[in-house]
Amino acid sequence: MSSTKPDRAFALVDCDNFYVSCERLFQPKLKNRPLIVLSNNDGCIVSRSAEVKALGIGMGVPFHQVKDLVKRAKVAVLSSNYTLYGDMSKRVMKTLQQLAAVVDIYSIDEAFLMLETSRVKEHGHLIRNTVIKHTGIPVTIGISGTKTLAKAAAEYAKKNETTGGVFNLTPEIRDSVLLKILTQEVWGIGVKTAEWLYQRGINSAFDLKNMRDESIRKRAGITGLRVVYELRGISCISLKPLMAPKKGITSSRSFGRYVTSLAELKESLATHATRAGEKLRADGSVAGLLSAFITTNVYSKTPQYANTATVSIIPRSNASHELIRLTMIAVEKIYKPGFRYIKAGVTLTNISPADQRQIDMFSLKEMDKEEKLYRAVDSINRDFGLKTLQHLSCGISREWGMRIDFRSSRYTTNWSELPVARVN
DNA sequence: TCTGGGGTCCTAGGACCC
DNA sequence: TCTGGGGTCCTAGGACCC
Known part of the structure; x- marks a missing residue:
């Protein structure tokens, strides 16, 4: 009956233990087991089931620090599977877009909505029920007059079961x-x-x-x-x-083992330049500045070295071969032999829409050819896997690649990894 | 001999987020 | 032995210009 209920309110929709929830969807046997999902390189814990939170295992904790406890408590362990999470995220967001006029996707597992109704709580429950019905992902929803209060409302809802997963934080x-x-x-x-x-x-x-x-x-x-x-x-x-469109694009990764040679750093950086180029093209953007960085392991007691080199991209571009060429120039400037490198990456900035770039007449024809080439390359890699077509400079064997010891299948995006409905 | 001040633009680094 | 990756925004300070 309260007449002070806002007609316009912010809602935060937050997927519960998102990566864990995604994994449980496709492996029901994990439903009643404590479960954690690890970051890239199996380094840290990035998603925990409720049972694991109850064990006192924190968010972001290095895996090796809790390995014993994990074993004792029979916690199931999975490497992260971003292909699966990215696809499930898209499905959740698509559902939200059907239920709210404005959807602001804040992260892979969160979105702010603008609710325009006097019955916000009821609408919150409708959203919650619809998302679980369409995707199987449970969500918690906080509603209030500002984004910050909506966030607080969602936290409150998570801690208080009586809210039923939806909490409207009113001024009273x-x-x-x-x-x-x-x-x-x-x-x-x-x-x-x-x-x-x-x-x-x-x-x-x-x-x-x-x-x-x-x-x-x-x-x-x-x-x-x-x-x-x-x-x-x-x-x-x-x-x-x-x-x-993004204002900065980074591709970076820790190595599965230490890397010392310039040749291997170049392979990994060429791979990152390519990946960054793909993201840039997916956004329909070009970049004007490229930074390449390399670093030793800050947690180890061995000699430390980290450096970044930045080069201009003239004219602005999103072509992988150009990004790779500049990345090679950059890494030559900062590489020092005698160090054990653990991580490298490429960041693109000064980003603008591709269709607004200024180019001279001679470059125009060349750009047109490039654009067609990369449209084809990107579409082949989308359909057949990201590394189907790639530059030779990215390396073939990639011995420096990251560790993925416990990854689940890409159930929703890869034909050979679809879930099996029938068990022999 | 006296050696300004204000504006813009850019960048690196900090703090924060999931 | 083993400690993620990808973003956003703001601020201070330097370079440069008139």
């Missing part, structure tokens, strides 16, 4: 809820700022909301001030238009 109950949220749990407040705030007795989201504008502004800049305003119910962070 706001303060009592904010009192229960630690400063560090507020969206936009990280470790550094939280530490500073705790020292000043700002312990809850409620305290933060009541801070003086000048003091938060001085410490945390305009970003911090925005957080405080958002907690007060004043919306400062708007919904991002769907599919905004």
Whole structure:
């Protein structure tokens, strides 16, 4: 009956334990077992089932640190399978787009929506039920007047089962809820700022909301001030238009073993330049600046070296062979023999739409040819696997490739890995 | 002998997010 | 032995110009 319910409200839809949920969909035998999913290279824990959270295993913890506990508690372990998660994410987002006018995809497993109804809670439950029906993925939904409060509402919903996975944080109950949220749990407040705030007795989201504008502004800049305003119910962070082109594109990876030679670094960097080019073309963009970086293992006690070289791409381009050529120039500038490298990557910036680039008449014909070539290459690689067609400089054997010891099948995107319905 | 100040643009690095 | 990868935004400070 409350008449203060907003007619327009932000909703945050957050997939529950997303990677774990994706894996359980296709391997029902994992449903009642504790389960973790590891990051690339099987390095860290990036998704945990509820049972694993209850064991006290934290998010982002290095796998090797909890290996014993994992074994003792009979936790199932999987390497991450981004092909599967990416495809499931698309399906979830597509469903959301059918149920809300504006959908701002925030990450692989989260989206902000604008709800335009006086019955937001009911609509939240409709969304939740529809997503699980269409995709099998369980979600939690937080609703409120700002993005930051919607995030807080979703956190509250996760911790309180009585909400049924949907929580509408209205102005009347706001303060009592904010009192229960630690400063560090507020969206936009990280470790550094939280530490500073705790020292000043700002312990809850409620305290933060009541801070003086000048003091938060001085410490945390305009970003911090925005957080405080958002907690007060004043919306400062708007919904991002769907599919905004990326402003920076990175491809990087740790090696499965240490790499010392320039030749192997070049192979891996050529692979990253190619991957970055694919992403760039998928966005319909060209880049004007390319950085290549190499680094030793910061966690080891052996001699350290890390460096980045940046080169201009003139004229702006998205052609892999050009990106590879410049990457090779860049890595020559920074490579030093005698170090054990653990990671390398390529970042593209100064990104703009491909159809707005300035080129002279002579280049025009060449560009046209290139465009056709890469359209063909990308489509073949999309259909037959990413490494069907590639430059020779990317290497054939790739002994430096990452470790993937426990990956599940690509059930939804690869013909040879479809789930089997019949068991012999 | 006296040696300004304000604007713009760019970049590196920090902080944060999932 | 084994510690991810890919983003965003903001800010300070340097270069440059008039």
